[in-house]
Every structure is written in structure tokens, then in C-alpha cells.
Amino acid sequence: MNHIVESTTCSKVMNKKENIELHTANTQTIMDKLAILTDAAKYDVACTSSGVDRKGNGKDMGNCIAAGICHSFSADGRCISLLKILMSNECAYDCKYCVNRRSNDVPRATFTPDEICELTMNFYKRNYIEGLFLSSGIINNPTYTMELIYQTLYKLRNVYRFRGYVHVKGIPGTDPMLIQQIGYLTDRMSVNLELPTAEGLEKLAPNKHRKTILTPMRQIQNGIVQGKQELALYKNAPSFVPAGQSTQMIIGATPESDYQIMSVAEGLYDKFGMKRVFYSAYVGVNEDKALPSVHTASPLLREHRLYQADWLLRFYHFRVEELLNEKHQNFNILLDPKCDWALQHLEQFPVEINRADYQTLLRVPGIGVKSAQRICKARRSGTLNFDHLKKIGVVLKRALYFITCNGKMMYNTKIEENYITRNLLAEHEKLPFDRDGMTYRQLSLFDDAQENVDLFGGNKIMMTG
Amino acid sequence: MEEYVLICEDSMDGILTGVYEAYQFKKNRSIESHDRIHLATSEPDVYRFFTEYHRIGTDHTKAEKVTDTIIRQLGDESYYRLSMTMVSCFEDKADAVYHTIVLGLSTHDRNITDRLQDDYVHRAFRYGRAANNELNRLREFLRFSELQNGMLYAKIDAKHYILPFLMPHFADRLPAENFVIYDEHADLFGLHPSFKQWYILQGVEFDEGRLQFSETEEAYQELFRCFCDSIAIEARINPKLQMNMLPLRFRPNMTEFKQG
Numbered sequence: 001m002n003h004i005v006e007s008t009t010c011s012k013v014m015n016k017k018e019n020i021e022l023h024t025a026n027t028q029t030i031m032d033k034l035a036i037l038t039d040a041a042k043y044d045v046a047c048t049s050s051g052v053d054r055k056g057n058g059k060d061m062g063n064c065i066a067a068g069i070c071h072s073f074s075a076d077g078r079c080i081s082l083l084k085i086l087m088s089n090e091c092a093y094d095c096k097y098c099v100n101r102r103s104n105d106v107p108r109a110t111f112t113p114d115e116i117c118e119l120t121m122n123f124y125k126r127n128y129i130e131g132l133f134l135s136s137g138i139i140n141n142p143t144y145t146m147e148l149i150y151q152t153l154y155k156l157r158n159v160y161r162f163r164g165y166v167h168v169k170g171i172p173g174t175d176p177m178l179i180q181q182i183g184y185l186t187d188r189m190s191v192n193l194e195l196p197t198a199e200g201l202e203k204l205a206p207n208k209h210r211k212t213i214l215t216p217m218r219q220i221q222n223g224i225v226q227g228k229q230e231l232a233l234y235k236n237a238p239s240f241v242p243a244g245q246s247t248q249m250i251i252g253a254t255p256e257s258d259y260q261i262m263s264v265a266e267g268l269y270d271k272f273g274m275k276r277v278f279y280s281a282y283v284g285v286n287e288d289k290a291l292p293s294v295h296t297a298s299p300l301l302r303e304h305r306l307y308q309a310d311w312l313l314r315f316y317h318f319r320v321e322e323l324l325n326e327k328h329q330n331f332n333i334l335l336d337p338k339c340d341w342a343l344q345h346l347e348q349f350p351v352e353i354n355r356a357d358y359q360t361l362l363r364v365p366g367i368g369v370k371s372a373q374r375i376c377k378a379r380r381s382g383t384l385n386f387d388h389l390k391k392i393g394v395v396l397k398r399a400l401y402f403i404t405c406n407g408k409m410m411y412n413t414k415i416e417e418n419y420i421t422r423n424l425l426a427e428h429e430k431l432p433f434d435r436d437g438m439t440y441r442q443l444s445l446f447d448d449a450q451e452n453v454d455l456f457g458g459n460k461i462m463m464t465g
Numbered sequence: 466m467e468e469y470v471l472i473c474e475d476s477m478d479g480i481l482t483g484v485y486e487a488y489q490f491k492k493n494r495s496i497e498s499h500d501r502i503h504l505a506t507s508e509p510d511v512y513r514f515f516t517e518y519h520r521i522g523t524d525h526t527k528a529e530k531v532t533d534t535i536i537r538q539l540g541d542e543s544y545y546r547l548s549m550t551m552v553s554c555f556e557d558k559a560d561a562v563y564h565t566i567v568l569g570l571s572t573h574d575r576n577i578t579d580r581l582q583d584d585y586v587h588r589a590f591r592y593g594r595a596a597n598n599e600l601n602r603l604r605e606f607l608r609f610s611e612l613q614n615g616m617l618y619a620k621i622d623a624k625h626y627i628l629p630f631l632m633p634h635f636a637d638r639l640p641a642e643n644f645v646i647y648d649e650h651a652d653l654f655g656l657h658p659s660f661k662q663w664y665i666l667q668g669v670e671f672d673e674g675r676l677q678f679s680e681t682e683e684a685y686q687e688l689f690r691c692f693c694d695s696i697a698i699e700a701r702i703n704p705k706l707q708m709n710m711l712p713l714r715f716r717p718n719m720t721e722f723k724q725g
């Protein structure tokens with residue numbers, strides 16, 4: 001792979017491939033570094049490769065598929081789509097929840113730009129990954145760190161000529177010029193919100209401030225909008241963060257309610273044009289009096305409910321106010337948020353499958369985006385009955401309480417909250433986990449919301465955004 | 466009432482020729498309904514009474530005519546979906562495709578594949594979806610290894626004949642690479658020479674044991690296994706979920722599930 005390098009604007013070092021040593025005499029091999037810097041990056045949840053369609057150019061390696069591609073699934077069942085690593089786990093900050101905080105005594109390592117490029121190219125070529133996810137601990141200061149990330153991406157794009165997916169973390173407090181430059185090299189950029197509220201942030205991340213986090217978010221949002229206008233004017237204008245920006249917050253390390261968390265998420269979607277908000281169930285890695293005990297189970301079920309609600313916001317046209325409110329601050333542990341909503345709004349049911357509009361269909365438990373679309377398409381050429389719905393993929397055992405076909409319900413059922421709740425609970429909800437927090441013994445502890453929030457598990461894989 | 470079964474070759478062109486011949490057959494024999502004609506891709510286990518069986522040879526010109534008609538009248542999307550059904554591994558796929566086409570052409574419905582309340586359409590949809598799912602899975606789970614001469618080699622074991630649909634995906638992302646994908650199940654090779662058009666090769670003597678891998682291949686495989694191990698969060702280990710997402714049948718050909 002010898003490519004001619006045209007760019008003259010950058011220093012010589014950046015325009016040359018340097019040989020990397022797969023087996024170094026150094027104390028740290030690439031393998032050691034990879035193990036350390038992958039381990040250090042694993043708590044970051046945003047590992048999707050979606051949002052941008054970029055065909056190959058017939059010369060260079062790589063393309064992008066809008067739906068995203070997962071290449072593998074690790075032992076925890078989460079998807080592996082990108083080479084998710086830190087540039088370095090050296091860190092000048094001391095965030096209480098973070099395994100890489102300054103005061104922790106953990107093995108440290110730093111990749112060189114060439115090491116990252118070679119790993120990316122060689123993994124990509126073998127179809128191990130869809131691209132690179134690069135984040136980093138703070139080396140010296142945010143701008144210095146992002147400068148290193150910029151060099152890496154510059155090399156990857158211009159020297160190694162990589163056209164696959166790149167997701168980069170924006171570090172709050174970086175020189176805006178640098179954010180701008182990186183935006184043209186990456187597909188997605190994300191700035192971590194870290195914790196749902198400013199108070200939580202102040203308590204657990206003394207070096208980070210809400211305002212410095214929101215500043216680059218706003219800058220990226222404006223850049224994307226401006227970039228789209230430029231693209232409309234000049235076809236070949238370089239695209240700025242074409243796959244959009246995302247963010248993530250840690251759930252369960254601080255005492256926010258689901259209502260607060262979802263309201264923050266909704267604000268991010270509405271006001272910052274986020275593509276995705278990710279929720280990361282807190283995993284205790286540090287002993288600290290400001291944090292839940294390290295032995296507390298990760299709140300996986302809560303995380304799962306938040307993702308379900310997040311889906312309702314993004315694809316089902318729900319608003320947070322419909323799902324939660326001041327009086328009803330947390331999601332029902334036993335029922336998914338959509339079922340829960342439907343049971344609170346029985347006056348809107350049953351709906352007639354052959355007439356209800358798409359948005360109404362979406363609100364029926366047991367009908368997802370795909371089946372709602374299929375229903376709308378199929379009924380153009382004739383009326384549907386329950387047998388047809390089954391073929392289409394509607395989960396009838398949930399939907400049957402909420403729908404009619406040609407004016408008839410499937411069985412003679414009561415439309416009554418307690419009755420339906422009992423029946424829905426009898427159909428065990430398929431949860432994507434079975435290990436943590438779902439024994440009845442723990443459910444009986446459910447009185448104290450704060451304590452028990454930490455007891456339940458849940459986990460949702462984001463394959464595509 | 467007498468029924469007719471046309472037996473065609475198990476390939477896209479074979480089935481499309483079958484569709485052409487079925488229309489001809491109906492016309493020549495003045496049969497009042499397509500319902501009495503069926504397509505099959507293999508001889509039946511049991512021959513039925515009052516049924517005529519005819520064997521159809523594949524004719525690429527006729528197949529092309531049918532393809533043109535489908536694309537013109539039913540659109541590209543319908544053609545793609547029907548193609549996925551035709552390459553699937555199900556026995557009665559040809560009949561589902563044939564009757565879906567009949568229904569589509571008679572009702573001039575470009576969205577014929579959405580008409581899931583129809584039995585034939587629903588079957589065609591299910592079969593096509595199965596093949597398409599496998600295609601997507603293999604886009605994800607296929608693994609290349611680098612040979613000594615720099616060529617990339619991958620082995621797959623596909624239930625459905627999706628290799629021709631897999632090739633364009635990799636040809637687009639790896640234009641400069643010489644690569645070969647070997648479908649063990651169908652004993653077929655997809656070959657892509659650097660910067661050239663890909664093609665499918667059949668009936669080649671091949672001994673995987675004689676492949677020589679490049680010097681760095683082992684090291685990168687080891688690195689990837691290390692990556693996959695390190696990325697998992699211990700507190701969330703969940704083999705059942707992993708199995709749902711990544712079924713066991715794909716694992717024998719995947720780098721990260723092989724012992725180094």
C-alpha cells in the first residue's frame with residue numbers, strides 16, 4: 001500500500017508512515033498497549049458505526065454504510081463495531097468514577113499515531129472492525145491531547161488513506177479551532193455529558209464543568225448545520241461530522257430520577273440536534289465515599305428502561321412528559337415504558353388496525369416500527385385480520401388487549417388496567433440479561449427507590465443508531 | 466382438476482426461465498388460472514396423481530426477459546427482494562416467487578412484496594428475509610486472513626447462495642486488495658483481483674491446508690483476540706445475549722473464536 005502523499009501543509013512527520021514494531025524490545029509491546037488502552041476505553045458505550053453513507057472511491061480502502069455494521073459481540077453481549085481505544089490512559093484529571101483518574105495506580109500506556117493507524121488499517125482490512133473510535137485521557141491539557149488525536153486522524157485519512165468510519169471524542173476545553181479541524185476528519189464526534197446534572201458533575205468530576213462541556217457540543221452542532229449549507233452550495237465542500245454528534249451519561253452514580261435523566265436527553269435531542277444519547281449503567285471501579293459501593297450491582301435494568309424510553313422518543317413520537325412527570329418520576333421496573341403508558345391511557349384503546357394512522361399504531365404495545373410500517377403497506381391492498389398480523393410480526397399476546405380488526409377484538413377481553421397488567425406480567429418480558437438483579441428476592445426490596453435502583457440490571461445493545 | 470408442475474434448475478436464471486415457461490405453458494395449453502401451475506426446483510419425493518411434471522432447461526435469454534419485465538413493472542426493490550428469495554435455501558421458493566410475480570403483474574402493484582396477507586407473497590418474504598439476514602450477518606462476521614503473497618482469504622459456510630451479493634460489498638471497500646471468499650457449503654469461490662471486476666469460480670480443486678499465511682497474520686489475529694477479550698466488561702458478562710447476537714454456527718470461521 002504505497003500511496004502518494006500530496007498534502008504539503010503539514011509537517012514532514014505527519015506525512016510519512018513510520019514503521020511500527022509489532023514485537024518491540026521495549027518493555028511494552030503493542031499487545032500490552034492494546035490490552036491496557038482497550039480495557040481503559042471499554043466503559044464508553046457509544047460504539048455505533050451508523051449515520052453516514054460513503055461509497056468506496058475505487059482507490060482507497062474503506063466505505064461507510066448508513067445503518068452501521070457490528071462485526072462481533074464481546075462476552076458481555078455488546079457489539080464490537082469500532083476499534084475502541086484510548087490514545088492514552090495517562091490523565092491529568094481526577095474524576096471520581098473513572099478508572100483512569102490521576103490518583104489511581106493502574107498500568108499506563110500511550111499509542112503513537114502510527115500504531116493506531118496500522119492497527120486500524122490491518123483490522124479493517126481483515127473485516128474485524130468498521131473503523132476507529134478514539135478517545136483519550138488528558139495528557140497535559142485538553143488542547144495538547146486533541147492535537148495528538150488530530151495528528152492521528154490526519155495521518156489515517158491522508159497518509160494511510162482510510163475512508164472507513166471514525167468516531168472521536170471531543171474533550172471539553174479544547175481550542176475551538178482544533179475541534180473545527182478534527183470535525184472535517186471524523187464522521188462522528190461526541191462530547192460526554194458524563195453525569196445528568198451539573199450538581200452531579202461538580203461532585204464527581206472536579207475538573208469538568210457543565211459549561212465547558214456544552215460549549216463544544218454547541219460548536220459541533222453549529223458546524224454541522226453550517227456544513228450542510230456549504231454542501232448544498234458546493235458539492236465538494238468537505239463534510240463536517242457527517243454522522244452527527246452523540247453523547248453519553250453515567251446512570252446510577254448520582255441520585256437523579258429517570259424523569260430528570262430523560263428530560264436532559266430530550267433537551268439534548270431538541271436543542272443540540274444529537275443523533276444519539278447513550279446511557280451507561282454505572283460500574284463501580286473506584287472506592288470513594290462520594291460513590292456507591294463497588295459491590296453495588298450495576299443498574300442494568302434501569303439502563304434498559306432508559307434505552308427503551310429513548311427509543312420511544314426517537315422513533316415512536318413520544319414526549320418525556322407523556323411517560324414521566326413530577327409525581328411519577330421513575331419507570332416501572334416490571335413493565336416496559338410503552339406498556340406502562342398504554343395501561344395509563346386505556347381510554348385511547350382499542351385502536352382499529354385497518355384504519356388507525358401510523359403514529360397511533362406505533363403506540364400499541366406489541367407493534368414496533370417495522371410491523372407498523374408493514375401494516376400500513378399491507379392494508380393498502382385489502383383488510384387485515386389477526387392471522388395476517390401474526391404473519392406481519394405483531395406480538396399478538398401483547399397487542400391483543402389494545403387492538404381490533406374489522407371492529408372485533410381477538411378474544412373477548414376486558415379493557416381494564418389490573419386485568420391487562422396481570423396478563424402482561426404473566427407473559428414474561430424478554431430481557432436481554434438474566435444474571436443480575438432479576439430474582440424475586442431482590443424485587444421484594446423494591447420499596448426504597450434509591451437503594452434499589454442499583455439492584456436491577458438491564459442492558460440494551462445499540463447495533464444501529 | 467389436473468395440476469402442472471414445472472421443474473426448473475435451482476438458480477436465479479433457472480427459476481426465472483421457469484416463470485417464463487409457466488406463462489407460455491398457460492397460454493399454449495389454455496389453462497384458465499396460474500393457480501394450477503407450480504414451479505419446483507427439484508424432483509418431488511412423491512409423484513402425485515392427476516399432476517403433469519415437466520422439466521425445464523435454463524435459458525438465459527428467457528430469464529433476462531423475465532428480469533426486465535419484473536424491473537420495469539414491479540421496480541428494482543421488488544426485484545431485489547425476489548432475488549433474495551430465489552437464492553434462499555427453501556424447497557418451495559420457486560413457486561412462491563412465481564405466484565408473487567403473477568399477482569404483481571396482474572394487479573400492476575409495484576409494492577407487491579408488501580402484500581403480506583397473501584400466502585405466496587408472505588412465503589417469498591420470509592424466505593427472502595432469511596437469505597438477506599444471512600447476507601447481513603456475513604458482512605459482519607466474515608474474517609479475512611492475509612496470505613504470504615498479500616492476498617486476503619476468507620472462508621464462509623452460507624446456507625443460502627448469497628456469495629454474489631457479498632462480493633460487491635467487499636469489492637467496494639477493498640478495491641486495491643486481491644481477495645477471495647470461499648463458500649464451503651456451495652463449494653464456490655468469489656474472486657476479486659486488485660482494481661478489477663470480481664467474479665465467481667466453480668469446481669476448483671482446493672486444499673485449505675496448503676495456504677501459507679503472511680508473517681504478520683498471526684500477530685494481528687492475536688491482537689484482535691486480545692482486543693475482544695479486553696473490551697468486555699466483567700460486571701456485564703452475558704453469554705446468552707452474546708449467543709443471540711452471534712449464533713454459534715458462524716464462530717468456527719471467526720478469528721476471535723479460534724484458539725491462537
